[in-house]
Amino acid sequence: MNELATIVSIDDRFVWLKGEVNSSCGSCDAKKGCGQGLLDAFFNREPRLLPLPLSSVEAKASESTAGSMPKEGDKLLIEVSSKTFYFSLFAAYCCPLLGLLLGAVVVDALTISEPIVLLGSFAGLFAGMLLGRALDLMSRKSRSQVLVKKIIRE
Numbered sequence: 001m002n003e004l005a006t007i008v009s010i011d012d013r014f015v016w017l018k019g020e021v022n023s024s025c026g027s028c029d030a031k032k033g034c035g036q037g038l039l040d041a042f043f044n045r046e047p048r049l050l051p052l053p054l055s056s057v058e059a060k061a062s063e064s065t066a067g068s069m070p071k072e073g074d075k076l077l078i079e080v081s082s083k084t085f086y087f088s089l090f091a092a093y094c095c096p097l098l099g100l101l102l103g104a105v106v107v108d109a110l111t112i113s114e115p116i117v118l119l120g121s122f123a124g125l126f127a128g129m130l131l132g133r134a135l136d137l138m139s140r141k142s143r144s145q146v147l148v149k150k151i152i153r154e
């Protein structure tokens with residue numbers, strides 16, 4: 001999966017990138033009546049910055065024709081491996097969902113009270129969220145996150 005990212009800052013260890021936001025909000029006829037647009041406006045937060053090791057950008061800069069390091073404002077074409085992307089999707093979405101279902105099924109087999117089953121499903125959801133977070137943190141150490149494909153100088 002390839003994406004464009006803008007260099008926000010460069011320090012002695014990392015190049016900090018901000019991803020390009022590709023949103024379709026505002027382009028349809030619903031505009032102000034759309035629930036997604038309202039949620040986006042309500043939860044409008046600053047985008048998270050991605051730290052990229054300086055060594056990977058230096059290696060790509062030495063291969064380029066200009067040969068110089070990129071500066072703030074330049075864009076990088078980066079690639080996230082499919083394995084990394086799908087594993088992150090699994091950790092973020094499937095683990096909590098499976099925890100919710102598993103919690104409900106296990107507690108339902110042990111009791112007949114519906115409020116207790118509901119509490120069990122929420123406990124399973126929370127456990128699934130913790131498991132997904134733990135899997136994501138463990139996998140970050142063992143795999144390469146981002147590969148720089150191209151430097152686009154401004």
